[in-house]
Amino acid sequence: MDASGFRRLWDEIAGIGLADTGGCLRFSWSAADLALRDWFDAQAAERGLRVETDRNGNRYAWWDLAPEAVVPPGAAPDRRAVLTGSHFDSVPHGGAYDGPLGIVSAFLAVDELRAAGAEPKRPIVIGAFTEEEGGRFGVPCLGTRLMAGVVDSDRARALTDPSGTTLADAMREAGADPDALGPDPERLANLSAFVELHVEQGRSLEAPVGVASAIWPHGRWRMTFTGAGDHAGTTRLPDRRDPMLTFAFAVLAARKEARLAGGLATVGRVEAVPNATNAIASQVTAWLDSRAPDEAVLSEILTGFESKVAERAKRDGTGFTISPESETPIVEFDASLRDRLADLLGGVPVLPTGAGHDAGVLAAHVPTAMLFVRNPTGVSHAPGEGASDEDCAAGVEALAAVLRDLAC
């Protein structure tokens, strides 16, 4: 596998859903998604892989065991499939690598295995999961969450995109059947492992390829800062109770606490009331996103942040409340699988990620691992996201070695 071999296949999908911002508009069940699914089917056909779509719209290409065409439900433990793959869908104007890299690399890894004469003892399956980003219907990892039964299918069918189209209608329009949505425990039970290859999303990986240790615990908190709306031109500074000051302090405090504790904290969303140039705000609402290597660090950030902001609010004469909107505990990937992969790949870096993935959902049901490919810019969810062709080729080699180890 060389860099040009990777580039050749990669370029086949480069133009699909490409916006003039340089970012991708690849929303699930859109025309771009259907074009990517067609490309997936064509790649499978070229390699003699059997294509299947599950009840939740996730697409698979099966390298079945010869001479058995299909492993039936209830496969014996030593015949359960090894699943790899990722997702096609993007965030609005997102990068090209987040998702598709794992699918393109899987087809190329199958080519590597075949060129080397590998003979799988388990089926190898390439998966393309639906709506991983939540970029159209708002719920990330929707395809795998439905499979795992952690999102209700009625709720899923009623989800709407920004134009008001429901998931059910979008699926129907794309020729899929929304009534089939639901848990798929048998499918999960027939998997021996899931390995997702993904572009790294920060700049934490300094080698071409690494293995994931965990998905950081993370959460979103809603913050409300209350004060006294008043005239910006006449209210003396000592008489003010200006919640914008407390909010500003909180933005800087979040960053500081995260830096000191060794985690991440971000304020990216803010709404002021009445949001008028010549009025002291009466209220500011904002959201804190924080993630950390472990629950203790996350809790340290939150505790430090809350006490410092509360103290500042007292000085400002403002009110401050904070409440969680979502809190996701740490996902530790299967330790023996992780170590096996790291050893197999010659001691590549083992590192955690702050981002959610389908692998994080499936890890509760199947021994799961992730391979990361180095991201030189560290940018993600934006057009600057990328990886060198050389590193991507190294990713394909690593994935092929892992699939051979797990399935052959």
Added chain:
Amino acid sequence: MDASGFRRLWDEIAGIGLADTGGCLRFSWSAADLALRDWFDAQAAERGLRVETDRNGNRYAWWDLAPEAVVPPGAAPDRRAVLTGSHFDSVPHGGAYDGPLGIVSAFLAVDELRAAGAEPKRPIVIGAFTEEEGGRFGVPCLGTRLMAGVVDSDRARALTDPSGTTLADAMREAGADPDALGPDPERLANLSAFVELHVEQGRSLEAPVGVASAIWPHGRWRMTFTGAGDHAGTTRLPDRRDPMLTFAFAVLAARKEARLAGGLATVGRVEAVPNATNAIASQVTAWLDSRAPDEAVLSEILTGFESKVAERAKRDGTGFTISPESETPIVEFDASLRDRLADLLGGVPVLPTGAGHDAGVLAAHVPTAMLFVRNPTGVSHAPGEGASDEDCAAGVEALAAVLRDLAC
């Protein structure tokens, strides 16, 4: 004049346009405004004052010279009128005193003068100006600005309220003629003085009544903070270019520079892009409102602010630009009139204000003064705005003394 006498007249309008927030919804040309105009006409009729509406919708009650019924245009200097009054309209959910206090006090001052047997040598005129707050059509002091010819009448007619109704249509619906809007230099030339009584809007006045020295120079600046949109969960802190941090610093820096220099600075309006909880913002836009006792202090605040924020932006790796949206120079009220009033009232405090007023517009054309009535809460443009009945009665006495001095 005692407190209960003030309260009696004050209560007559208390319920007009009163919202369940305790604030007032008294927008120009609305039903509440027309009810207030009817009340104005009734008060004038009760006192035998002649009611007149000018081409710009400002209403007047004339205490004409006897035996001459009306002073004609081109009055000799010693027959030019003394104008007092203020406005009825409010900001959304604003306080009850800002504006109406000057009109109610004017009627009561006329009563005081008559009870004392005063015989004016000039007409005394009570004015109620239109759209002083800009609370419906967005341009403050619209009635006096049109009169002074500093707002174009075509532009004024086309102004829209939040529901899309133009000023022209609102006037027509209220039975007024928008085609008449325009400069009124003859009216201005026939005035010898304008005295506006107004509730003080901070807590700067510690006596019942004070005299205004000036309206502070003030301005609004648009600030743009640019950075790099990225994933809140994966971007390492040192790799970030987060404009929210620079914005937060700017909010705190504005306050600090204002405090050190002795002026005011407020950030009450902010908009983040993409304004998503799990994304580092790519851009934050915000507005700075700053006011100061003089241009030097205002410039000191701005200079200090700009250099400190630019320095911080450099550290954050973000972009920062600031540009004025409006800059209003200082209005110094007529010095001899100011001193005459302060002496007459027994050396009451002389103080500036940070708020704009019709008096600020007319000061360029007519010797103008303002009387302030103490505001114990310091709140303005919100339901907490107020003044004690005792202080309001003292305001009426002061206004009566001033009118007697200027007109009798």
